[in-house]
Amino acid sequence: MCPPESGGDRPALEVWLNQLADRLIAGESLDRETAQQLTEIEGTENILLLCAAADRVRQECCGNVVDLCSIVNVKSGSCSENCGFCSQSAHHPGEDSPIYGLKSPEEILAQAKSAELAGAKRFCLVSQGRGPKYSSPKSQEFEQVLETVRRIIAETSIKPCCALGEVTPEQAQRLAEAGVTRYNHNLEASENFFPEIVSTHSWRDRVETVKHLKAAGIQACTGGILGMGESWGDRLDLAFALRELEVESIPLNLLNPREGTPLGDRDRLDPYEALKAIAIFRLILPTRILRYAGGREAVMGELQALGLKSGLNAMLIGHYLTTMGQPPEKDNEMLESLGLEGGEARVN
Numbered sequence: 001m002c003p004p005e006s007g008g009d010r011p012a013l014e015v016w017l018n019q020l021a022d023r024l025i026a027g028e029s030l031d032r033e034t035a036q037q038l039t040e041i042e043g044t045e046n047i048l049l050l051c052a053a054a055d056r057v058r059q060e061c062c063g064n065v066v067d068l069c070s071i072v073n074v075k076s077g078s079c080s081e082n083c084g085f086c087s088q089s090a091h092h093p094g095e096d097s098p099i100y101g102l103k104s105p106e107e108i109l110a111q112a113k114s115a116e117l118a119g120a121k122r123f124c125l126v127s128q129g130r131g132p133k134y135s136s137p138k139s140q141e142f143e144q145v146l147e148t149v150r151r152i153i154a155e156t157s158i159k160p161c162c163a164l165g166e167v168t169p170e171q172a173q174r175l176a177e178a179g180v181t182r183y184n185h186n187l188e189a190s191e192n193f194f195p196e197i198v199s200t201h202s203w204r205d206r207v208e209t210v211k212h213l214k215a216a217g218i219q220a221c222t223g224g225i226l227g228m229g230e231s232w233g234d235r236l237d238l239a240f241a242l243r244e245l246e247v248e249s250i251p252l253n254l255l256n257p258r259e260g261t262p263l264g265d266r267d268r269l270d271p272y273e274a275l276k277a278i279a280i281f282r283l284i285l286p287t288r289i290l291r292y293a294g295g296r297e298a299v300m301g302e303l304q305a306l307g308l309k310s311g312l313n314a315m316l317i318g319h320y321l322t323t324m325g326q327p328p329e330k331d332n333e334m335l336e337s338l339g340l341e342g343g344e345a346r347v348n
Helices: 010-025 032-039 044-062 105-117 141-155 169-178 203-215 232-244 271-284 296-307 328-337
Strands: 065-075 122-127 159-163 182-184 219-221 224-226 249-254 289-292 314-316 341-343
Touching: 010 044, 010 271, 032 232, 032 271, 044 271, 065 105, 065 141, 065 289, 105 122, 105 141, 122 141, 122 182, 141 159, 141 169, 169 203, 203 219, 219 249, 232 271, 249 271, 249 296, 271 289, 271 296, 296 328, 328 341
Parallel strands: 065 122, 065 314, 065 341, 122 159, 159 182, 182 219, 224 249, 249 289, 289 314
Antiparallel strands: none
16 A cells, blocks of 8 residues: 655545554554655655654554663763764864763762662663773773672662673673663664764674674664764664664664764754654654654754654653753653653563
8 A cells, every 4th residue: 555645635644654553553564665655755744644653653562651761971082983973082072072081980870879860760871982892901991880880780779771882792791790781882874874974983893782782681772863964765774774683772863963073064953854753763663662862952942742742752861971951850841741651661
């Protein structure tokens, strides 16, 4: 069944989208051809119909609990990698990007307790750099992170996650033994577009780490960034790659350009284009945790709440790595106004 022309019969488009949602709720998988047709939907009213269909899938497949997590930058700046979107890179440091070494376990623990009080159920320790896989044998940083994870588990009820970069199979196993149950390692973009934004490591390097983590029994929190100049085909490639990898949690970052970086002069994504992308990701990944991540306040503005009615069932709360987020109290008010409940989403 083919969709009606996006600029034509609106009731017919609504019927087609609802029938598509019904099939996905029943367990079918979205194919590439239909996903491509969804990218051709244009116009605010039609995009909102697409969002409504994605929201139905979210409700039926995931429920009304919105997964809340918080992150902390445990080591910042002077990164060896040249990711074009990141102000922590030594290749193009942002003007206001902080530089500091690994924080003490006490400082990280205090921030974990603050995140717990704010309502977060998970707390991710994020570090710059390519990853422990390439650390000096004399470095004790990985050991210190493991000890900090164990202390967070012992002294709070929040679940510690990590985003440390590439790891070996042995390091992935040690993370699991320390109590890490979810690890963030984004693919960032499609394999085709990735070389446009990073040249110091490959997309396949990142996929390899995701596979190591999953083999160790750790859930993958793996997504990407929208608005870097990628095509709709690239966005679909990323979504289908995440489906093939059976990633459990998918953060969708919306590029908030950082001055001084190669992508610093890009225009922000149009909020309705962001909503359309969110909805399509939900329809490709109906049962997965789909997370509002960096850039939501800056890109979405007054339409921020609509993202949570377009297929998302998770979000970061509090501050980001090098930019400020809105107060958690405001996020909780937004959830309540939408009839949603902050908590920990189930993994399907």
